[in-house]
Amino acid sequence: MRVAGWVSEVRDLGKLRFIVLRGERKVQITMKRGEVSDDLFSATEDLPQESVIEVIGFETDRKIARSADLEVIPKEIRVISRAEKKLPLDPNWKVQALFPTRMKYRPLDLRRPEVQAVFKIEASFIKGAMDWLDENGFLMVFTPSIIGAASESGAEVFEVKYFDKKAYLRQDPQLHRQLTILGGFTRIYDIGPNWRADPSHTTRHMSEFRSIAVEMAFISDEEDTMRVEEQVIVAGMRRVQEERQKELELLGVQLEIPRTPFPEIRFPQVYEVLEGMGKRIEYGGDYDTESEELLWRYAREKYNSDFIFVNRFPFAVKPFYVMKADDTWARSVDLIYKGEEVSSGGQREHRYDVLMRQIEEKKLDKQSLEWFTSFFRYGAPPHGGFALGVERFIYRMLNLQNIREAALFPRDIERVLP
Amino acid sequence: MRVAGWVSEVRDLGKLRFIVLRGERKVQITMKRGEVSDDLFSATEDLPQESVIEVIGFETDRKIARSADLEVIPKEIRVISRAEKKLPLDPNWKVQALFPTRMKYRPLDLRRPEVQAVFKIEASFIKGAMDWLDENGFLMVFTPSIIGAASESGAEVFEVKYFDKKAYLRQDPQLHRQLTILGGFTRIYDIGPNWRADPSHTTRHMSEFRSIAVEMAFISDEEDTMRVEEQVIVAGMRRVQEERQKELELLGVQLEIPRTPFPEIRFPQVYEVLEGMGKRIEYGGDYDTESEELLWRYAREKYNSDFIFVNRFPFAVKPFYVMKADDTWARSVDLIYKGEEVSSGGQREHRYDVLMRQIEEKKLDKQSLEWFTSFFRYGAPPHGGFALGVERFIYRMLNLQNIREAALFPRDIERVLP
Numbered sequence: 001m002r003v004a005g006w007v008s009e010v011r012d013l014g015k016l017r018f019i020v021l022r023g024e025r026k027v028q029i030t031m032k033r034g035e036v037s038d039d040l041f042s043a044t045e046d047l048p049q050e051s052v053i054e055v056i057g058f059e060t061d062r063k064i065a066r067s068a069d070l071e072v073i074p075k076e077i078r079v080i081s082r083a084e085k086k087l088p089l090d091p092n093w094k095v096q097a098l099f100p101t102r103m104k105y106r107p108l109d110l111r112r113p114e115v116q117a118v119f120k121i122e123a124s125f126i127k128g129a130m131d132w133l134d135e136n137g138f139l140m141v142f143t144p145s146i147i148g149a150a151s152e153s154g155a156e157v158f159e160v161k162y163f164d165k166k167a168y169l170r171q172d173p174q175l176h177r178q179l180t181i182l183g184g185f186t187r188i189y190d191i192g193p194n195w196r197a198d199p200s201h202t203t204r205h206m207s208e209f210r211s212i213a214v215e216m217a218f219i220s221d222e223e224d225t226m227r228v229e230e231q232v233i234v235a236g237m238r239r240v241q242e243e244r245q246k247e248l249e250l251l252g253v254q255l256e257i258p259r260t261p262f263p264e265i266r267f268p269q270v271y272e273v274l275e276g277m278g279k280r281i282e283y284g285g286d287y288d289t290e291s292e293e294l295l296w297r298y299a300r301e302k303y304n305s306d307f308i309f310v311n312r313f314p315f316a317v318k319p320f321y322v323m324k325a326d327d328t329w330a331r332s333v334d335l336i337y338k339g340e341e342v343s344s345g346g347q348r349e350h351r352y353d354v355l356m357r358q359i360e361e362k363k364l365d366k367q368s369l370e371w372f373t374s375f376f377r378y379g380a381p382p383h384g385g386f387a388l389g390v391e392r393f394i395y396r397m398l399n400l401q402n403i404r405e406a407a408l409f410p411r412d413i414e415r416v417l418p
Numbered sequence: 419m420r421v422a423g424w425v426s427e428v429r430d431l432g433k434l435r436f437i438v439l440r441g442e443r444k445v446q447i448t449m450k451r452g453e454v455s456d457d458l459f460s461a462t463e464d465l466p467q468e469s470v471i472e473v474i475g476f477e478t479d480r481k482i483a484r485s486a487d488l489e490v491i492p493k494e495i496r497v498i499s500r501a502e503k504k505l506p507l508d509p510n511w512k513v514q515a516l517f518p519t520r521m522k523y524r525p526l527d528l529r530r531p532e533v534q535a536v537f538k539i540e541a542s543f544i545k546g547a548m549d550w551l552d553e554n555g556f557l558m559v560f561t562p563s564i565i566g567a568a569s570e571s572g573a574e575v576f577e578v579k580y581f582d583k584k585a586y587l588r589q590d591p592q593l594h595r596q597l598t599i600l601g602g603f604t605r606i607y608d609i610g611p612n613w614r615a616d617p618s619h620t621t622r623h624m625s626e627f628r629s630i631a632v633e634m635a636f637i638s639d640e641e642d643t644m645r646v647e648e649q650v651i652v653a654g655m656r657r658v659q660e661e662r663q664k665e666l667e668l669l670g671v672q673l674e675i676p677r678t679p680f681p682e683i684r685f686p687q688v689y690e691v692l693e694g695m696g697k698r699i700e701y702g703g704d705y706d707t708e709s710e711e712l713l714w715r716y717a718r719e720k721y722n723s724d725f726i727f728v729n730r731f732p733f734a735v736k737p738f739y740v741m742k743a744d745d746t747w748a749r750s751v752d753l754i755y756k757g758e759e760v761s762s763g764g765q766r767e768h769r770y771d772v773l774m775r776q777i778e779e780k781k782l783d784k785q786s787l788e789w790f791t792s793f794f795r796y797g798a799p800p801h802g803g804f805a806l807g808v809e810r811f812i813y814r815m816l817n818l819q820n821i822r823e824a825a826l827f828p829r830d831i832e833r834v835l836p
Contacts, residue, residue, distance in 0.1 A: 006799075107598075108601075143827060145563070145611050145613075161576065167834045176836075182525040183525040184534060185537070192611065193610065197580075197581065218441075371836050375526070376499075378468045409597070416566030417565070
């Protein structure tokens with residue numbers, strides 16, 4: 001058989017030499033003087049950690065290897081790539097590195113099994129979510145990343161030099177998801193990158209992040225989108241539980257599949273609950289990061305749940321396209337998971353005249369939004385959806401210390417390389 | 419039962435009125451005077467095409483409807499959104515629109531069943547490809563879109579104003595896929611957007627496009643990546659065949675699952691074959707668009723195949739990171755499908771010293787590539803992969819007239835809205 005991988009460890013015990021390989025599996029190469037040729041000993045003399053080797057040999061079932069998936073007696077060993085002895089980061093983590101070092105030498109950091117585990121779990125979560133969406137009639141689509149008009153506030157968008165014009169990177173494929181619905185696609189999802197030019201240095205923001213964004217037509221109200229969202233999350237988590245037990249153990253995470261429906265709290269009750277917990281927010285105001293933490297505590301205590309939907313935000317703090325439930329409150333929904341806002345969504349306003357009034361109310365420029373609003377004149381169904389932040393969710397699900405750990409190569413104000 | 423959709427047609431036949439709805443299904447609402455209340459007749463009087471209505475009623479099996487999926491006798495009809503009478507584009511296609519008009523009013527264009535079919539087929543193709551990759555041990559990953567250094571020529575990249583610095587949109591997640599491999603992930607795929615600032619107006623280029631990009635470690639040579647690529651394509655096409663017969667028929671496409679392995683032609687034989695077809699390319703030169711067309715014809719005639727791999731391109735015309743097979747030719751592979759280059763790939767150079775020599779040979783700045791090359795000093799396995807252009811592939815598979823038809827909201831030098 002043929003195995004290959006990165007040399008994680010070489011142990012010399014006189015007549016015995018063990019080489020532990022990191023690769024698709026963890027393999028122990030066992031060399032015993034007399035049993036294997038002396039050439040193999042000299043070929044692997046002073047073999048630096050992280051070198052890549054290929055081994056032809058046969059599997060043994062002597063069970064000498066305690067922690068390897070496979071033990072191999074070599075007949076041939078080929079050193080494919082000899083690593084430099086001095087590593088800027090030790091993938092065996094015997095010498096631990098600080099966070100900036102980890103990010104600087106990310107490819108070496110990624111070799112750590114506990115780091116690999118994060119991405120294996122992330123892939124399973126997304127696949128579980130996608131499969132549920134497919135099975136429930138949602139079509140995978142791709143909406144554009146480059147947009148000709150800064151959609152919302154415009155404050156935190158990245159500008160692109162687009163030939164001789166200016167364009168922007170989307171913050172959320174929100175408006176194009178709506179236009180896809182107006183295009184007669186009644187249930188869609190879009191998994192892709194979004195960007196926010198957020199100059200902050202928090203552990204919960206990145207400049208580039210992915211979302212699972214869902215939009216659906218012919219809903220009764222925003223509750224329909226919440227029912228879909230919780231099923232998407234449960235399907236993702238179930239898939240992780242099925243496929244990634246080993247990785248969860250490695251990270252010390254016990255995954256509990258949440259009960260549905262998730263509890264919900266609405267404004268203005270949010271103000272009362274927060275006030276009861278000692279946090280005062282002005283009536284009609286938005287909540288803040290600390291409130292998210294408190295509402296999670298509330299959800300744990302009252303509902304024994306890590307999830308809670310927060311609904312009916314003040315229209316005043318939300319974008320023009322959300323649907324109002326009355327003059328003050330909007331059918332605008334956040335999902336809080338373990339103290340963190342992991343998604344935003346709700347029902348969108350589909351009535352052209354109401355939409356135009358809301359644009360007036362927000363004192364926005366009607367003409368600059370016409371590329372979007374004009375299509376509501378030709379038949380628009382009630383619709384809504386949500387965008388779930390993938391890295392944000394995984395960061396909380398796995399109790400990571402920094403959202404950047406959930407991105408292969410995170411991007412922020414100081415990081416665009418590697 | 420409750421059905422809803424866009425009014426596609428209203429037919430009045432004296433005592434009978436038929437309303438045909440476009441939605442998740444095609445529904446015919448049948449109203450007979452005396453059988454349904456007169457209120458329903460007045461509510462649907464002068465109902466403009468493309469209005470959105472909701473109907474409560476019961477299904478009938480009288481089979482009056484010839485081409486609808488469902489026929490409903492209404493008890494209640496609610497007009498949700500009344501469309502303006504004058505439409506800038508007719509989704510029934512009784513009045514056909516020119517291409518620029520289609521793109522300008524894309525949400526109306528998207529309502530056409532033959533346009534919807536393209537995206538349903540595209541989703542099935544991608545899902546089929548993904549499932550094959552998952553089943554064969556490839557991990558779904560997301561590499562960054564924003565990069566701090568223009569990777570290749572730098573000529574056709576979009577520049578992003580990144581806080582107070584400059585950054586770029588990736589042309590291909592190539593280099594980060596390689597760094598992910600160096601991060602110990604041995605089989606990965608990345609489905610996401612790429613950008614090319616191509617100012618041309620051809621029917622085969624867009625500024626923003628998606629690729630299914632695959633990278634794998636421990637390959638023997640570039641042939642391994644070709645074997646994976648053809649399986650990915652076959653899996654995608656099979657899924658289309660299984661799930662989208664109706665859509666294929668609507669587009670008049672007969673899908674044939676290609677035989678594998680796909681035929682292959684190598685440089686310098688490419689020059690001879692082309693010369694035999696009357697096309698002369700200087701020895702050592704790159705091929706062009708016309709050559710792609712000719713090589714397809716060659717593949718059809720010689721192998722009865724719409725696919726042909728073109729391998730061993732001149733190193734001189736390829737980027738620094740490709741692996742040479744000898745001094746002149748590289749393990750660099752394109753796939754031609756129906757006269758169109760749909761993917762690029764091959765084996766990458768993993769030996770640090772060789773990589774550095776190739777950078778010298780290309781007269782590139784070593785220091786500006788250090789963020790990438792430095793990681794090859796710490797153990798690099800042989801690896802390779804490919805990036806298959808999704809819209810490009812679908813455009814050819816469905817014999818579309820313009821690649822833009824395979825993007826919901828295409829982006830090019832004149833289009834960033836809607």
